[in-house]
Amino acid sequence: MDSIDIIKKMPSIHCARGPKRCKKCKIMAEEEEKFCLIRVHLKSGKIARPMTEIFVGCRRIYGEYDVVKIFKNDRDAKEYAINNKKDITFS
Ligand SMILES: [Zn+2]
Numbered sequence: 001m002d003s004i005d006i007i008k009k010m011p012s013i014h015c016a017r018g019p020k021r022c023k024k025c026k027i028m029a030e031e032e033e034k035f036c037l038i039r040v041h042l043k044s045g046k047i048a049r050p051m052t053e054i055f056v057g058c059r060r061i062y063g064e065y066d067v068v069k070i071f072k073n074d075r076d077a078k079e080y081a082i083n084n085k086k087d088i089t090f091s
Pocket of ligand 1: 013014015016018022023024
C-alpha cells in the first residue's frame, strides 16, 4: 500500500510552503477548515507536497498529501465516507 485515503478537516493550503512562509496560504488558512478527502502518501515523492499527520488504527503516520476532494459541509463528508467506505477523522 503506497497511500491512504482519509477524510479530515483541513485548512485550505495553496502550496507546500504552508501558512508560515506563504502569504496566500496564510490567508486561506484563516478561513474555516473544511472536510477534505486527502490521499496521504506513505513514501515521499519527487514533488514537494504539504504534510499532514493521520492516525490509522494506532499507527501515527506523517506524510505528504494531495487533496482529492473538498466537501461543502460536514454532512456531505459523512455521507461520502459511508457510501465509499472511507475513513473519516474528527481530530
Ligand atoms: Zn502557498
